[in-house]
Amino acid sequence: MNLNLHNVRIIDRASSFHQSLADIQISEGKIQKIKKSDGTGQGIDLKGMTMTPGWMDLSSSFCDPGMEHKETIASGLNAALRGGFSDVCVMPNTIPYIDSKSGIEYLLSRAAQHVVRLRPIGGLSVKGDGEHLAELLDLHHAGAVAFSDGTHPIHNSELLLKALQYTAAFDGLVINRPMDVHLSKYGQMHEGIQSTLLGMKGIPAVAESIMVERDLSLLGYAGGRIHFGSISTHEAIDKIRNAKKQGLRVTCDVPIHNLVFTDQDLGGFDPNFKLMPPLRTESDRQALIEGLKDGTIDAITSDHQPQDTENKNLEFDLSTAGAISLQTVFSQLVSLGSELPFDLAVEKLTSGPRRILGLDPVTIEEGNDAVLSIFDLDSIWKLDRDSNASLSHNTPLFGSDLRGQCMGVINGRHYHLDKKLIS
Amino acid sequence: MSQLKTKHLLGIKDITEEEIQLIFQTADHFKDVLNRPIKKVPSLRDVTIANVFFENSTRTRLSFELAEKRLSADVINFSSSSSSVKKGETLLDTVNNILSMKVDMIVMRHASPGAPHFLAKHIKATIINAGDGTHEHPTQALLDSFSIREKFGDVAGRKIVIIGDIMHSRVALSNIFALQKLGAKVMVCGPATLLPKYVKELGVKVELDVKKALEWCDVANVLRIQLERQQMSYFPSLREYAQYFGINKKLLDSLDKPITIMHPGPINRGIEITSDVADSEHAIILQQVENGVAIRMAVLYLLANQAPV
Numbered sequence: 001m002n003l004n005l006h007n008v009r010i011i012d013r014a015s016s017f018h019q020s021l022a023d024i025q026i027s028e029g030k031i032q033k034i035k036k037s038d039g040t041g042q043g044i045d046l047k048g049m050t051m052t053p054g055w056m057d058l059s060s061s062f063c064d065p066g067m068e069h070k071e072t073i074a075s076g077l078n079a080a081l082r083g084g085f086s087d088v089c090v091m092p093n094t095i096p097y098i099d100s101k102s103g104i105e106y107l108l109s110r111a112a113q114h115v116v117r118l119r120p121i122g123g124l125s126v127k128g129d130g131e132h133l134a135e136l137l138d139l140h141h142a143g144a145v146a147f148s149d150g151t152h153p154i155h156n157s158e159l160l161l162k163a164l165q166y167t168a169a170f171d172g173l174v175i176n177r178p179m180d181v182h183l184s185k186y187g188q189m190h191e192g193i194q195s196t197l198l199g200m201k202g203i204p205a206v207a208e209s210i211m212v213e214r215d216l217s218l219l220g221y222a223g224g225r226i227h228f229g230s231i232s233t234h235e236a237i238d239k240i241r242n243a244k245k246q247g248l249r250v251t252c253d254v255p256i257h258n259l260v261f262t263d264q265d266l267g268g269f270d271p272n273f274k275l276m277p278p279l280r281t282e283s284d285r286q287a288l289i290e291g292l293k294d295g296t297i298d299a300i301t302s303d304h305q306p307q308d309t310e311n312k313n314l315e316f317d318l319s320t321a322g323a324i325s326l327q328t329v330f331s332q333l334v335s336l337g338s339e340l341p342f343d344l345a346v347e348k349l350t351s352g353p354r355r356i357l358g359l360d361p362v363t364i365e366e367g368n369d370a371v372l373s374i375f376d377l378d379s380i381w382k383l384d385r386d387s388n389a390s391l392s393h394n395t396p397l398f399g400s401d402l403r404g405q406c407m408g409v410i411n412g413r414h415y416h417l418d419k420k421l422i423s
Numbered sequence: 424m425s426q427l428k429t430k431h432l433l434g435i436k437d438i439t440e441e442e443i444q445l446i447f448q449t450a451d452h453f454k455d456v457l458n459r460p461i462k463k464v465p466s467l468r469d470v471t472i473a474n475v476f477f478e479n480s481t482r483t484r485l486s487f488e489l490a491e492k493r494l495s496a497d498v499i500n501f502s503s504s505s506s507s508v509k510k511g512e513t514l515l516d517t518v519n520n521i522l523s524m525k526v527d528m529i530v531m532r533h534a535s536p537g538a539p540h541f542l543a544k545h546i547k548a549t550i551i552n553a554g555d556g557t558h559e560h561p562t563q564a565l566l567d568s569f570s571i572r573e574k575f576g577d578v579a580g581r582k583i584v585i586i587g588d589i590m591h592s593r594v595a596l597s598n599i600f601a602l603q604k605l606g607a608k609v610m611v612c613g614p615a616t617l618l619p620k621y622v623k624e625l626g627v628k629v630e631l632d633v634k635k636a637l638e639w640c641d642v643a644n645v646l647r648i649q650l651e652r653q654q655m656s657y658f659p660s661l662r663e664y665a666q667y668f669g670i671n672k673k674l675l676d677s678l679d680k681p682i683t684i685m686h687p688g689p690i691n692r693g694i695e696i697t698s699d700v701a702d703s704e705h706a707i708i709l710q711q712v713e714n715g716v717a718i719r720m721a722v723l724y725l726l727a728n729q730a731p732v
Binding site: 188191192193195196197198199200201202204268269270271310313314315316317318 | 436513514515533535536537538540541544555556557558559593596619620621622624625
């Protein structure tokens with residue numbers, strides 16, 4: 001495979017070509033040559049396009065095996081591809097649960113031929129029961145990049161303690177979604193003035209921060225590494241910021257939803273805004289953006305969670321939480337405008353998640369592996385039945401005009417470029 | 424103003440003071456009608472209304488049905504004690520089936536907050552919310568304010584305390600919206616575990632001591648303890664609740680003024696209110712029920728008049 005791309009703007013803070021217009025030669029899966037554009041470039045003209053290192057998502061659910069009518073590995077990876085992701089970490093919440101080597105092997109074999117690389121997150125407990133440790137070493141050797149009970153918070157402190165101690169031996173990573181299951185029970189949305197106005201049971205911010213505190217205490221006691229998935233409150237960010245200052249090995253991420261929506265969006269009882277963690281207040285949203293800027297938050301995730309109409313298009317309290325988002329993360333970031341500098345957002349979707357998993361960064365430099373995403377910041381498109389690659393359409397953005405679109409992903413020897421570029 | 428601006432009555436939050444006053448004026452007229460020898464008017468002849476109740480209800484359903492019949496509407500009733508989902512049919516399917524039979528208006532009670540709002544996005548018929556979970560119960564709030572207006576001449580400036588389970592009460596929320604729009608001062612009172620943490624931000628006073636609340640108010644609207652809507656334990660026992668938050672005659676006698684007592688029903692006698700209070704001359708509980716029919720006639724009439732029927 002040989003690709004000659006020219007006139008593309010590089011956005012990669014770690015690269016010496018950051019912010020430059022460049023011409024790139026790719027073959028054998030590597031960046032063979034890169035130089036500043038001088039108008040003599042050959043091959044595919046990427047005028048007006050932006051190139052970043054390949055995006056990595058830390059938290060997607062693909063429903064395969066077991067709920068293939070909501071999403072399959074193929075449809076999920078296609079959604080990731082159209083969203084500009086070269087790598088996707090998938091959560092173990094499938095049927096059966098991914099708590100064994102064979103589960104990991106199933107995921108990897110199904111994804112083997114795709115441009116997008118699937119990186120499985122192994123189940124932390126047996127069948128996700130939250131009580132008994134899964135075979136973490138075996139999962140690790142089979143290819144699990146981290147361990148988590150995915151969308152289910154780890155409630156049992158003893159289990160978390162053992163997981164931290166056990167994985168420390170091979171510098172493994174435990175991912176927990178901090179949420180007190182009792183304080184959040186029956187909760188439908190963030191607890192605040194908006195939940196009071198809508199007559200819905202709220203999930204208080206303290207349900208998240210209390211578990212962050214517990215986990216940090218356990219981390220200090222046991223050692224190991226913990227990553228908080230889907231942080232949503234300013235209280236939790238403050239605690240993580242302090243823990244980082246004290247030198248604890250802790251990282252965290254924020255779902256894209258919580259950066260662009262707030263609980264004010266729930267006024268119409270649209271179940272597509274029902275998410276877990278819930279959409280919080282505007283001041284929480286501001287704190288999340290601040291956390292990204294000061295380095296407290298290491299990554300942005302899609303938190304892609306497909307749901308079928310039968311589970312989603314219901315009365316708000318009967319609807320299942322979650323939204324699809326792999327395909328819209330880029331547009332959602334563009335919609336933030338100057339609130340979040342684009343190159344910083346790119347960092348939180350490229351080197352940020354890789355650092356969390358202990359992987360090497362994929363900088364755009366000569367000689368490095370060609371792991372690249374190409375975007376058009378100005379392209380207007382609509383997420384509809386034709387353009388949606390996911391098998392589900394549970395997103396408040398379905399049917400809306402969106403600005404900013406992925407035009408291609410290159411992942412070593414595999415690549416996909418939008419037809420518009422090739423013609 | 425002679426017409427409502429809203430197509431549906433989903434909640435008091437979405438309507439204006441002007442609209443509330445229009446409903447009251449229309450209800451005044453219907454209340455006169457209800458006291459005539461012939462209580463029926465032909466206003467909604469050839470309008471078909473379905474009362475769709477996914478939660479148990481006696482008085483609200485009867486009150487709506489009577490209001491509809493007094494207006495000469497054709498009425499059908501659908502009741503299901505559990506949510507339709509548990510029966511295997513979705514809310515949308517149930518309602519669409521009913522609408523296929525050429526129904527013009529839906530009066531719905533449902534256990535899910537926002538269920539009528541959800542429905543309004545998917546169907547064309549006019550919807551009247553007859554209570555959606557712990558969210559709103561607009562016609563109850565209208566009849567409550569209408570009863571206060573009847574007793575005092577005006578709602579503005581009156582001090583009303585709502586006592587009891589504020590957290591699980593759609594009556595409380597709709598009442599707060601209605602009373603504030605009409606210029607009354609509102610206080611909520613109950614055990615702290617039954618008051619939403621952010622209720623103060625609605626602009627109401629919060630009081631944890633029932634005696635102090637009663638000393639402050641002109642009217643006490645005593646709510647039913649919604650045992651069926653509480654998914655967990657919010658207070659230690661009914662005995663303790665009755666003792667410290669229940670309204671009894673001794674408590675009222677200790678005040679230096681009479682207080683008007685309201686209750687949306689059904690009453691748990693001996694728990695939130697004792698019989699000697701509920702049956703006293705200061706209680707307007709049965710007037711509330713009577714006014715309910717007039718208010719619902721007014722709402723149905725005004726909404727039907729503006730809907731293309």
